[in-house]
Amino acid sequence: MWLYIAKRVLYAIPIALGVSIICFSLVYLAPGDPIQSLIPPDASDEDIAAIRRLYGFDKPVVFQYFDWLARAVTGDLGTSLQSNRPVLNEVTRAFGNTLMIAVAAVIVAFVLATIFGTLAAFNLGKPVDKVATSISTLGVSIPNYWMGIVLVILFSVQWRLLPATGMGGDGSDGFSWFEWDQARYAILPMVTMAMIPLGVVTRSTRSAVADTLSQDYVQLLRAKGLGEGRVVLHALRNALPQMLAVMGLQLGYLIGGSILIETVFNWPGTGLVMSRAILTRDIPLLQGTILILALSFVAINLIVDLLQTLVDPRIKRS
Amino acid sequence: MTAPSKIVADPSQAAAAPLLEVENLHVDFISRAGRTPAVRDVSFGLAPGEVLCILGESGSGKSVTLRALMRLLPQGRSEIRGQVRFQGEDVLKMPRRALNMLRGARISMIFQEPMTALDPVFTIGDQIAETVIRHTGASREKAMARALELLELVRIPSAERRLKAYPHELSGGLRQRAMIAVSLSCYPQLLLADEPTTALDATVQIQILILLKQLQQDLGMGTIFVTHDLGVAAQIADKIAVMYAGRVVEYGSAEEVLLNPSHPYARGMLASTVSGQPRDRDIAAIPGSPPDMRNLPAGCAFAPRCAFATDLCHRSEPGLTQRGAFGHVSCHHVHRLDPPAPAGASVTTL
Structure with missing residues (x-):
């Protein structure tokens, strides 16, 4: 098992390197010169050249990449052009904020989707199934920025139950899901974020469980005299690898930060940081954010893969 | 439809109370397109310790009959009528709870495909123990100890190690042995075996058959064995029911049915076996193919393929x-038919 884990981690390294190359070069493929946003319009050519040299923009791109990579592996992702603060700090703070609501959203979505999907699969074609399928279709198809605005109108404007935007007074350092003062800020963005995974996972749970139920071994379970509870357990246990795979992907998407949701709720996560970096051409910040996000995506995939070998004995562990 | 028939109990078994009595069993499958009969007016009886073989080709309703006895058919998409009395209780009218107490404890089933009938993500030990826990309320440790005994009973080598194995780690034969262990976990009085050797290699088939025969005798289980293999039936059956198009066309003791079949279909089936036939002669086959169950002929379902069929056969069942x-x-003509030609099958015992 440990050998297998070590092997999978090694496999992840070339993927991470590839990801870093793409992150780095994407920014150069975009039109425009990052320097333009830094220099006053009346700057002399010498000043421009000096600034270029300062940020390393005068070297060939390949060298820039290796410089950047060498610094990146030591944790130095450069300095934000706009705020002049280390990119790593900015990104980790935003990443933490996004992670807080994304993980909560995924847990909520996974639990609800498991219930809805299982109920639907056990009652295919019946009203319960139709309700569950409608919820899942709505979850997938309602644009989440619209959903966010509707929730704000209802819960913040109409009923004055929850704050509309922002994060608690203490910011990310003092945030905790277990203190109402803090948690109430996160509820609406979390619920909005949970909508899409709820829809997607309900759908895949429904089909995975329904598929399991049509198998011979479910007939054997019934022939053994087991109650429905036991049948549900077997069905879910068999559907779990598939559900985990879908869930891992969804968590990856959410951590990428939903720019739209974080903008609607002004939630200081990766999505907001990224959109700010793009709008201000803050290239080090953008590169750093994308790199961290891509790496976390790789890590999530790795974790899901490892979890799957745990829950599905048919996957070889050698 | 014919009038319900009364089955006279086998006099040799008259002293023993019947284990299972099936009377006028009908099974229909219901779909949007309509109703398709699968089992039509099937009646038979079984005494404790007796072996009944249900013979028939695919689609003749033999597996459906077996599943109907345990009410394993999909609810809402099937309808079962008639009477299935197991030790005097009507299985078809039993509440769900009582049915679940019966299933796996007093009546067990062995499925055809050991590949797909065991849950792939649970260990063999867990799948046996789960039944033991369900019906005896034993602790997990005790149930696992029982599972080990059962694996030894079905002669799985290095049983202790196999307890922790997953189904995909076993060969087909071992998997079928594991399935038998699951079905025996509470020493049932009635064992339903749905083509338990069909999916296995020929050599393994014989081993499994010998094992089943021995366990059946040692444990004194009444057994219903569904198969399309006459050889298998000859080896283990006390009684044989031959099914065609959802009906039992011939039912009797193994000797009667195998050595002296009356129904033209049973005769044709026996004539088409390889064993005992001269080498240089083609094997006789029954012409035509089984009828479409959605569209059964008005009279005898076998009439279109039957050499003896008359107008009467095409008109009425x-x-x-x-x-x-x-x-x-x-059969309308059972009295008129000549004594059958020597069928070639001989009843041998293991």
């Missing part, structure tokens, strides 16, 4: 004619 001590035949 034959009733049941008593045959032997307890059996019956469903």
Whole structure:
């Protein structure tokens, strides 16, 4: 098992390197010169050249990449052009904020989707199934920025139950899901974020469980005299690898930060940081954010893969 | 439809209370397109420790009959009528709870495909223990100890290690042994075996058959064995029911049915076996193919393929004619037919 884990981690390294190359070069493929946003319009050519040299923009791109990579592996992702603060700090703070609501959203979505999907699969074609399928279709198809605005109108404007935007007074350092003062800020963005995974996972749970139920071994379970509870357990246990795979992907998407949701709720996560970096051409910040996000995506995939070998004995562990 | 027939109990078993009595069992499958009969007016009986073989080709309703006895058919998409009395209780009218107490404890089933009938993500030990826990309320440790005993009972080598194995780690034969262990976990009085050797290699088939025969005798289980293999039936059956298009066309003791079949279909089936036939002669086959169950002929379902068929056969379905001590035949011409040609099959015992 440990050998297998070590092997999978090694496999992840070339993927991470590839990801870093793409992150780095994407920014150069975009039109425009990052320097333009830094220099006053009346700057002399010498000043421009000096600034270029300062940020390393005068070297060939390949060298820039290796410089950047060498610094990146030591944790130095450069300095934000706009705020002049280390990119790593900015990104980790935003990443933490996004992670807080994304993980909560995924847990909520996974639990609800498991219930809805299982109920639907056990009652295919019946009203319960139709309700569950409608919820899942709505979850997938309602644009989440619209959903966010509707929730704000209802819960913040109409009923004055929850704050509309922002994060608690203490910011990310003092945030905790277990203190109402803090948690109430996160509820609406979390619920909005949970909508899409709820829809997607309900759908895949429904089909995975329904598929399991049509198998011979479910007939054997019934022939053994087991109650429905036991049948549900077997069905879910068999559907779990598939559900985990879908869930891992969804968590990856959410951590990428939903720019739209974080903008609607002004939630200081990766999505907001990224959109700010793009709008201000803050290239080090953008590169750093994308790199961290891509790496976390790789890590999530790795974790899901490892979890799957745990829950599905048919996957070889050698 | 014919009038319900009364089955006379086998006199040799008269002293023992019947284990299972099936009377006028009908199964229909219901879909949007309509109703398709799968089992039509099936009746038979089984005494404790007796082995009944249900013979028939695919689609003749033999597996459906077996599943109907345990009410394993999909609810809402099937309808079961008639009577299935197990030790005097009507299984078809039993509440769900009582049915679940019966299933796996007093009546067990062995499925055809050991590949797909065991849950791939649970260990063999867990799948046996789960049944033991369900029906005896034993602790997990005790249930696992019982599972080990059972694996030894079905002669799985290095049983202790196999307890922790997953189904995909076992060969087909071992998997079928594991399945038998699951079905024996509470020493049932009635064992339903749905083509338990069909999916296995020929050599493994014989091993499994010998094992089943021995366990059946040691444990004194009444057994219903569904198969399309005459050889298998000859090896283990006390009684044989031959099914065609959802009906039992011939029912009697193994000797009667195998050595002296009355129904033209049973005769044709016996004539088409390889064993005992001269080498240089083609094997006789029954012409035509089984009828479409959605669209059964008005009269005898076998008439279109039958050499003896008359107008009467095409017009009306034959009733049941008593045959032997307890059996019956469903044919208009059973009295007129010549004594059958030597069929070639001989009844051997293991």
